[in-house]
Amino acid sequence: MNSEISTQISTPLGGTTLRLSSTPRGARLARRLTEQQLTAWGHPHDGDGNRAAQQVVAELAANAVTHGRVPGRDFELRLLLAGNTLRVEVSDTRGDRRLRIVTDPEEEGGRGLVIVTVLARVWGVTGREVGKTVWAELELP
Numbered sequence: 001m002n003s004e005i006s007t008q009i010s011t012p013l014g015g016t017t018l019r020l021s022s023t024p025r026g027a028r029l030a031r032r033l034t035e036q037q038l039t040a041w042g043h044p045h046d047g048d049g050n051r052a053a054q055q056v057v058a059e060l061a062a063n064a065v066t067h068g069r070v071p072g073r074d075f076e077l078r079l080l081l082a083g084n085t086l087r088v089e090v091s092d093t094r095g096d097r098r099l100r101i102v103t104d105p106e107e108e109g110g111r112g113l114v115i116v117t118v119l120a121r122v123w124g125v126t127g128r129e130v131g132k133t134v135w136a137e138l139e140l141p
Contacts, residue, residue: 014081022069027061049140052119059112060090068092093131
């Protein structure tokens with residue numbers, strides 16, 4: 001994780017922002033909508049880049065609805081595409097919970113950020129007035 005880097009993609013070719021319910025269904029929908037948006041942007045649904053982006057969104061959205069959930073509040077998914085760089089941002093309304101990467105093989109869960117680390121070129125956390133944004137940048141082939 002590199003929380004020092006919080007650069008924005010300067011000139012996105014495409015972008016979309018969605019608010020989704022902070023439920024498991026909302027997290028599944030985030031993954032599905034990512035697949036559809038990337039397909040619309042010319043990255044086939046069965047391509048490596050689209051699948052990697054879906055997995056990153058799935059992990060970040062699952063974290064948002066599991067650990068960042070505030071009853072009655074949605075989470076936000078933002079996708080920005082500039083060239084072959086995709087920036088994924090998932091924002092939730094809980095800023096009080098720190099992210100952690102679990103390395104103990106005996107512990108249940110907590111390995112989603114390891115997957116994000118493997119698939120993303122860089123990722124980090126940015127604070128917001130209310131909550132936080134976890135972001136990742138991936139290179140799409």
